Amino acid sequence: MDVRKFSVPEILFGPGSMKYAALCAKRLGADRVFLVSDGGLEKAGWVERLQSILKAERLEWVYFNKISANPRDQQVNEGVRCYQEAGCDVVMAIGGGSPMDAAKGIAMVASNGGTVQDYEGANRIQHPLPPMVFLPSTAGSGADISQFAIITDMQRQVKMSIISRTLVPNISIIDPELLTTKTEELIVASAIDALSHAVEAYVSSIASTLTENQSLKAIDLIMKYLPMALEGRRMAALDNLSSACTCAAMAFSNASLGLDHALAHSLGGKLDLAHGLIHPILLPAVMRFNLPVCVDKMADIGEIVLGQRTGDAEATAQAGIARLEAFFADLNISTRLRDIVRDDAVLPPICKMATQDACLLTNPREATVDDMVDLCKTCW
Amino acid sequence: MDVRKFSVPEILFGPGSMKYAALCAKRLGADRVFLVSDGGLEKAGWVERLQSILKAERLEWVYFNKISANPRDQQVNEGVRCYQEAGCDVVMAIGGGSPMDAAKGIAMVASNGGTVQDYEGANRIQHPLPPMVFLPSTAGSGADISQFAIITDMQRQVKMSIISRTLVPNISIIDPELLTTKTEELIVASAIDALSHAVEAYVSSIASTLTENQSLKAIDLIMKYLPMALEGRRMAALDNLSSACTCAAMAFSNASLGLDHALAHSLGGKLDLAHGLIHPILLPAVMRFNLPVCVDKMADIGEIVLGQRTGDAEATAQAGIARLEAFFADLNISTRLRDIVRDDAVLPPICKMATQDACLLTNPREATVDDMVDLCKTCW
Incomplete structure (x- = not known):
């Protein structure tokens, strides 16, 4: 250690x-x-x-x-x-x-x-x-x-x-x-940004007990309180979303991030896009890419997201990722890359740029430019 | 809030x-x-x-x-x-x-x-x-x-x-x-000190999401890793005990403590006793005293300690406290006040002194000197 x-x-x-x-x-x-x-x-x-x-x-x-x-x-x-x-x-x-x-x-x-x-x-x-x-x-x-x-x-x-x-x-x-003066769109985008921090920090190669605990709490709170926060900005829900974001930040600040953020920074820089729009598109695909090297941790996330285990670790992890996708789809946001990127010809240079991002250093699974292009295609 | x-x-x-x-x-x-x-x-x-x-x-x-x-x-x-x-x-x-x-x-x-x-x-x-x-x-x-x-x-x-x-x-x-050079007795006393921090901070009147999360993690880690740490000082177990203590300290430093620590400081000052010896005696009784005003939170602790819920919140809380008592009894330490205090005549002045301790301010239930003397008698 x-x-x-x-x-x-x-x-x-x-x-x-x-x-x-x-x-x-x-x-x-x-x-x-x-x-x-x-x-x-x-x-x-x-x-x-x-x-x-x-x-x-x-x-x-x-x-x-x-x-x-x-x-x-x-x-x-x-x-x-x-x-x-x-x-x-x-x-x-x-x-x-x-x-x-x-x-x-x-x-x-x-x-x-x-x-x-x-x-x-x-x-x-x-x-x-x-x-x-x-x-x-x-x-x-x-x-x-x-x-x-x-x-x-x-x-x-x-x-x-x-x-x-x-x-x-x-x-x-x-x-x-x-948060009471924010639009629904901004609350959603911000909460998903925090969720992606929590997920990537949890499976990061330098995660520790201190950061893992914060990641799981953040995921739990966002799944529970984001829908409630959108119903009329209830203060208790906004308070819990703020706690979630803080927990997620304590986690990623100290355990760093991974492939989803490396790609999001590269895409965002090229196309002047905000984070929050990119994560719901990329995060499930990145989780599936990383799954083979961190099945147990992805199952922990699945358990939080689903409220229970469903079969073995692999099954729980997969069901959790599917549940996250459904959660994003319900939020009335783009979930396909083609909605935010006009021409898929930009993907190879964007993926090449992503290999230089410091966030990639702590992704649990090594990813080549080809891996990233393939991943982006599955999200197209 | x-x-x-x-x-x-x-x-x-x-x-x-x-x-x-x-x-x-x-x-x-x-x-x-x-x-x-x-x-x-x-x-x-x-x-x-x-x-x-x-x-x-x-x-x-x-x-x-x-x-x-x-x-x-x-x-x-x-x-x-x-x-x-x-x-x-x-x-x-x-x-x-x-x-x-x-x-x-x-x-x-x-x-x-x-x-x-x-x-x-x-x-x-x-x-x-x-x-x-x-x-x-x-x-x-x-x-x-x-x-x-x-x-x-x-x-x-x-x-x-x-x-x-x-x-x-x-x-x-x-x-x-x-920790590798510490005696078994000191590892046990220290871990129980950390456990009492986690429990008292969790039910503190100023606990927050940020501290509660740390408390529960600490309780979980101590129950799992203290027995393992005592078997030949395995580094992984010592590492987890250190994480537990750190989580518990993040919790109590920011949420403060309660009646168990107020009494322990008073007893310890009067009789020159270390913390670790007092908590296993007082903590279960303090938890039972506080239970009526924080059943749900005591049930959360019970769920961690037991690994599951057993019936309703009250039943889970009670079973958790009983399980903690059994855990202490297995550790070969004193669990009765008469083992460390010679004469019960000192109890009323000690309890009176405890009312001046800052830790009492955040105990979830108000406690009078008479309440404390009664509580000490149940531990005699």
């Missing part, structure tokens, strides 16, 4: 916890906060509310919102200039994966120099980052918990995975009330 | 992970380490080994070992003098709960002034502590993970509970190889 690492931020969790944001920033030494968010959060009123919380504690801030979905290297560079010119000392992000990943990129380049590209891959950040306080507005990406940042390299058209312990924020403030 | 906090240190886990101790201390800015341990660890050779690791990384250290089982306020004061005279900058502890709690007390008083008594209770530490790197040598106390330090006030003859987020060490290095 190898040495395993486990790192998570300090967490404040619960409806209303947003009110502690300014106190948390002050505890980390803030005088002038670099606040990152986007238009969606502004429109929903959350940015203004957070700014009033900062104001009440007499904190200054500089606001940065020049971020697209799937944040880009140039956007990070612009953020770095803005951070440095303003002399900020703490980075705060409120939003989904995009503002949070952009904020990580800005914190990283501002303190370590160079460009985002210099840090692509695992463990390449040398110097400490400024303190980070994150408030996730979706129960999905887990960027408020994780060692990961995903930034698109616009020239190469690829989502770069940057993985480092120093990318774990200092404090994550998880306020499920932020 | 209230706002819940979750804080755990960065963890390195696995056989051989001790070798990273010096690098971890350096990463936290160490020039001169204040190293805390005790005679048992010296005899087993671990202190020398750790010092050779520090030496190889050219770190200076000052060694402090004037600590008894159940560390005392005066010992902390002596440690503080020693720390300050030597100009140390990082506190490292290797050992069981006693050296780790003493090291926390020393770090706390050295940086915050006053005496240990000034910080008794919850959230009374104002200033940051020096960085702490802890290496637990038992799978029990969880002091390497937790927000707790337990120090005996010799004048009042009581174990003081000090609870603060700042008592969470920066890095916990959990190397299960350290």
Whole structure:
């Protein structure tokens, strides 16, 4: 057994916890906060509310919102200039994966120099980052918990995975009330992103007892509470979805991911697609591809998804994957690759690009470019 | 739902992970380490080994070992003098709960002034502590993970509970190889300490999804692997016991404890007894006392302990408690209070003292002094 690492931020969790944001920033030494968010959060009123919380504690801030979905290297560079010119000392992000990943990129380049590209891959950040306080507005990406940042390299058209312990924020403030203003589509996409984190981390080659436990809990909670969360945004269900996302993030941040995410990053970078749309299409096929090398673990997942075992491990695993497919189909989302990719000629270069993704290192089964192309064809 | 906090240190886990101790201390800015341990660890050779690791990384250290089982306020004061005279900058502890709690007390008083008594209770530490790197040598106390330090006030003859987020060490290095030199008695006492953490945290009034999940995993692992760990110290079993202790500590550090620990601290302070000896006697009685207000949760514990449900929630809960009693009885340890307390006249003052313990605040059922005396009588 190898040495395993486990790192998570300090967490404040619960409806209303947003009110502690300014106190948390002050505890980390803030005088002038670099606040990152986007238009969606502004429109929903959350940015203004957070700014009033900062104001009440007499904190200054500089606001940065020049971020697209799937944040880009140039956007990070612009953020770095803005951070440095303003002399900020703490980075705060409120939003989904995009503002949070952009904020990580800005914190990283501002303190370590160079460009985002210099840090692509695992463990390449040398110097400490400024303190980070994150408030996730979706129960999905887990960027408020994780060692990961995903930034698109616009020239190469690829989502770069940057993985480092120093990318774990200092404090994550998880306020499920932020989910009340999200669309059904975004809640579904985010929950499936979290589910895919949990599944891939569970079968990862570096999973440990500490991460496996979190993965299974996340899968259980998402299957139970996603349908309930969609019925009128009940707070108890949103609270449980947020817990699920947090558990999944604790798992994948420390056990990493696998083939599904390697392909999703490559597809997403090429076609500017969000994660949540790709996982329901690829995840079942990736689970079937990995099944021969991790039957018992896939059966554990099947048992959670089905609520019971059905025959031997292989049968339970297969039935679990089929049940997940049916769960996705019921959610009114695309489940075929042809719905999101126009031309299958892009698949070979996309699969080739995926072999460079750090997530592939911990997939339980080795996958060649041909394996990946075949897999994509089964999802077409 | 209230706002819940979750804080755990960065963890390195696995056989051989001790070798990273010096690098971890350096990463936290160490020039001169204040190293805390005790005679048992010296005899087993671990202190020398750790010092050779520090030496190889050219770190200076000052060694402090004037600590008894159940560390005392005066010992902390002596440690503080020693720390300050030597100009140390990082506190490292290797050992069981006693050296780790003493090291926390020393770090706390050295940086915050006053005496240990000034910080008794919850959230009374104002200033940051020096960085702490802890290496637990038992799978029990969880002091390497937790927000707790337990120090005996010799004048009042009581174990003081000090609870603060700042008592969470920066890095916990959990190397299960350290368990190979422990006696059977110590492995049992430590595992039951961890089990009692898991049970009390699970039914705590401030338990959350994040802590409940950890509690149940800990209970499952201890029931499965404690017997196996006693058969020739198999590394896989010791590794799982260490995981269990870590899960239990993540749970109780963030959900706190209950009546069993309030009584154990009071009994332990008065009679200079270790935790591990008291829990197998009190825990089943405390579970029966709490049962009426948390039947479903006690049934969850029963299901884990029994491997299945037996009838309704109440029946499963009761059968689970009975199974735990049988488990303790099989371990060749005292299960009656009269075996460790000479005179039952001490019980009323001990129970009165227990009402002052911070752990009682989160017990799911309110308990008066009379309730506690009655409970102790059922265990006599």
